[in-house]
Amino acid sequence: MEAAKRDVFIARLVILGILTILLPWIWDGLVWLWNWYVGYADSDANFWQDVWQGFLNNFSVILIIYTIICLQVAGVTEFKLKRHFLPAFILAIFLTPPGMMVAYGHRKNSAP
Numbered sequence: 692m693e694a695a696k697r698d699v700f701i702a703r704l705v706i707l708g709i710l711t712i713l714l715p716w717i718w719d720g721l722v723w724l725w726n727w728y729v730g731y732a733d734s735d736a737n738f739w740q741d742v743w744q745g746f747l748n749n750f751s752v753i754l755i756i757y758t759i760i761c762l763q764v765a766g767v768t769e770f771k772l773k774r775h776f777l778p779a780f781i782l783a784i785f786l787t788p789p790g791m792m793v794a795y796g797h798r799k800n801s802a803p
Contacts, residue, residue, distance in 0.1 A: 707716050758784070761780060762780060765780035
């Protein structure tokens with residue numbers, strides 16, 4: 692029983708360490724986003740053009756992040772629903788991850 696308590700204690704320490712690192716990053720990101728938004732509030736004539744241009748300039752990064760999210764959702768599906776990884780990944784790419792979880796989760800739980 693002591694080993695389980697020790698594992699929980701170590702897990703909580705790791706989570707605390709991760710939060711200690713991530714919370715200042717998130718706070719700085721939110722402050723930067725707010726300052727960026729306030730800076731554009733004065734000149735909103737070109738705002739949507741700048742957003743679209745930023746999307747086009749960073750399309751490869753957005754596509755990579757989307758693929759990583761799809762892989763993560765497919766992995767969760769594989770473990771939680773006991774399904775195969777590849778069909779879950781393909782569904783995640785085409786249906787978006789939330790849609791894939793709905794479509795893939797309502798199938799019968801029989802082994803394919």
